[in-house]
Amino acid sequence: MNTTRSGRPALTRPDGTPLRVLVVDDDPDLAEVLSGALRYEGWLIRTAGDGASALAAARELMPDAVVLDVMLPDTDGFAVLRSLHTVKPDVCVLFLTARDAVEDRIAGITAGGDDYVTKPFSLEEVVARLRGLLRRAGMARQQDEGPRMIVGDLVMDEEAREVTRAGELIELSPTEFELLRFLMRNPRRVLSKTQILDRVWSYDFGGRAHVVELYISYLRKKVDAGREPMIHTVRGAGYVLKPAAS
Amino acid sequence: MNTTRSGRPALTRPDGTPLRVLVVDDDPDLAEVLSGALRYEGWLIRTAGDGASALAAARELMPDAVVLDVMLPDTDGFAVLRSLHTVKPDVCVLFLTARDAVEDRIAGITAGGDDYVTKPFSLEEVVARLRGLLRRAGMARQQDEGPRMIVGDLVMDEEAREVTRAGELIELSPTEFELLRFLMRNPRRVLSKTQILDRVWSYDFGGRAHVVELYISYLRKKVDAGREPMIHTVRGAGYVLKPAAS
DNA sequence: CGAACCTCTGAGACCGCTCTGAGCGGCCGC
DNA sequence: GCGGCCGCTCAGAGCGGTCTCAGAGGTTCG
Numbered sequence: 160m161n162t163t164r165s166g167r168p169a170l171t172r173p174d175g176t177p178l179r180v181l182v183v184d185d186d187p188d189l190a191e192v193l194s195g196a197l198r199y200e201g202w203l204i205r206t207a208g209d210g211a212s213a214l215a216a217a218r219e220l221m222p223d224a225v226v227l228d229v230m231l232p233d234t235d236g237f238a239v240l241r242s243l244h245t246v247k248p249d250v251c252v253l254f255l256t257a258r259d260a261v262e263d264r265i266a267g268i269t270a271g272g273d274d275y276v277t278k279p280f281s282l283e284e285v286v287a288r289l290r291g292l293l294r295r296a297g298m299a300r301q302q303d304e305g306p307r308m309i310v311g312d313l314v315m316d317e318e319a320r321e322v323t324r325a326g327e328l329i330e331l332s333p334t335e336f337e338l339l340r341f342l343m344r345n346p347r348r349v350l351s352k353t354q355i356l357d358r359v360w361s362y363d364f365g366g367r368a369h370v371v372e373l374y375i376s377y378l379r380k381k382v383d384a385g386r387e388p389m390i391h392t393v394r395g396a397g398y399v400l401k402p403a404a405s
Numbered sequence: 406m407n408t409t410r411s412g413r414p415a416l417t418r419p420d421g422t423p424l425r426v427l428v429v430d431d432d433p434d435l436a437e438v439l440s441g442a443l444r445y446e447g448w449l450i451r452t453a454g455d456g457a458s459a460l461a462a463a464r465e466l467m468p469d470a471v472v473l474d475v476m477l478p479d480t481d482g483f484a485v486l487r488s489l490h491t492v493k494p495d496v497c498v499l500f501l502t503a504r505d506a507v508e509d510r511i512a513g514i515t516a517g518g519d520d521y522v523t524k525p526f527s528l529e530e531v532v533a534r535l536r537g538l539l540r541r542a543g544m545a546r547q548q549d550e551g552p553r554m555i556v557g558d559l560v561m562d563e564e565a566r567e568v569t570r571a572g573e574l575i576e577l578s579p580t581e582f583e584l585l586r587f588l589m590r591n592p593r594r595v596l597s598k599t600q601i602l603d604r605v606w607s608y609d610f611g612g613r614a615h616v617v618e619l620y621i622s623y624l625r626k627k628v629d630a631g632r633e634p635m636i637h638t639v640r641g642a643g644y645v646l647k648p649a650a651s
Numbered sequence: 652c653g654a655a656c657c658t659c660t661g662a663g664a665c666c667g668c669t670c671t672g673a674g675c676g677g678c679c680g681c
Numbered sequence: 682g683c684g685g686c687c688g689c690t691c692a693g694a695g696c697g698g699t700c701t702c703a704g705a706g707g708t709t710c711g
Binding site for chain 2: 237240244269273275318319333
Binding site for chain 3: 578579580612613615616619620640641
């Protein structure tokens with residue numbers, strides 16, 4: 160079976176081959192970081208730096224999804240979207256956009272089922288949105304039962320943004336939610352504070368790893384409160400999430 | 406089973422294959438947004454930019470329904486309608502028309518079973534009208550029980566434009582109604598303000614997401630008033646509609 | 652022509668979220 | 682045992698998201 164580099168089973172096409180994603184951004188550094196994160200999911204990635212080469216790459220790759228910066232040197236996002244749909248009508252598109260440009264020309268994009276994230280974003284956010292898009296579009300094999308993630312008696316419904324432990328509802332802030340999502344996607348696996356910072360916080364976050372400790376403590380208070388602990392500290396290494404039974 | 410991108414079961418032909426819809430509009434952006442929204446319903450979409458290519462596409466696609474702009478570069482919509490009926494006599498037609506356009510001729514249309522919406526329209530409106538047309542024409546399989554939607558003790562009858570909670574009638578303004586319809590079509594699913602804006606407000610609406618907050622507060626006053634709340638805010642993400650029991 | 656309603660804008664208040672800094676306690680090496 | 686380091690938690694400041702109110706402008710209907 161196709162797997163991610165973390166050993167977790169990858170989200171694949173229905174036939175088991177890797178999902179294909181095209182990353183389009185004129186900032187080479189950002190494109191590199193993005194494609195790295197997506198490759199880590201076990202997907203097949205190509206990159207392009209402008210609209211024209213994006214179209215060429217799309218024709219060749221026939222991607223299942225495209226991560227597309229709205230601000231491109233040659234064309235605007237809407238035109239690219241149209242061209243992409245003529246190349247592959249069922250392609251999913253995840254737009255990357257500056258925060259203040261949202262109102263600008265993006266209007267109507269989410270209407271077709273496509274989605275967007277605003278810069279600066281976290282890699283987990285991008286990956287999560289893409290997985291959501293691909294799953295809803297029926298391009299991904301249903302290995303798990305949809306948008307539900309389960310570790311021990313801890314359950315996360317990504318679409319409803321709902322977390323329960325032993326059936327009890329747990330309310331989480333956005334950052335807490337994203338941190339827990341990252342932990343749950345990597346159960347029984349030690350994650351360093353740096354790793355967590357790189358994945359869960361925005362790429363331009365200048366702060367310290369201390370924040371991770373703080374949010375872990377928040378999570379413990381809500382997730383482990385009075386119960387068998389699932390979040391464990393590995394001194395000098397990082398944190399692990401494990402089912403309580405173990 | 407054929408499903409929409411939201412995971413909800415799609416309205417299909419009686420034989421289970423996707424409904425076929427032809428979108429005819431000379432504005433490529435609008436055609437793109439429309440076909441995106443309809444594709445999202447799990448339907449098979451083709452587009453055309455003028456009357457001649459519309460006819461050609463219709464002959465090839467044999468669509469169940471046509472979304473047709475009245476103002477076309479080469480002919481007017483009514484001529485196209487007549488030709489369409491020679492190609493496929495039982496096709497449903499949804500007209501797109503300017504607000505101040507000829508009321509009399511349009512009136513004749515609705516008598517024939519077809520329908521129309523005035524520009525600028527919201528995508529939810531178009532989708533709802535189309536679903537109504539297809540259902541009434543017997544082209545869609547009745548998977549759900551007709552025009553009735555139920556979430557918890559909240560019931561919406563789309564055709565009667567009537568909403569009740571726990572049996573009590575709730576009076577809603579047009580915008581409130583459409584917002585609630587969108588929420589009810591996506592229960593237990595977090596919807597961002599942008600998503601809501603793109604679907605419920607007209608495509609040319611330039612305003613801010615602030616309006617969504619305002620209308621959510623109106624809805625709460627009417628739907629949740631004094632009862633167990635069903636409309637929940639997910640800070641930083643959007644809103645969810647959930648049965649009170651949960 | 653007037654009244655009622657609907658929709659949207661703007662302003663203000665509130666409150667939850669995020670992060671900083673500091674202090675404390677426990678773990679490890681010496 | 683002792684000092685230093687690592688990790689945990691608390692308290693608080695600043696910020697930004699969200700809610701609500703009041704009112705203007707437009708539309709519909711009587």
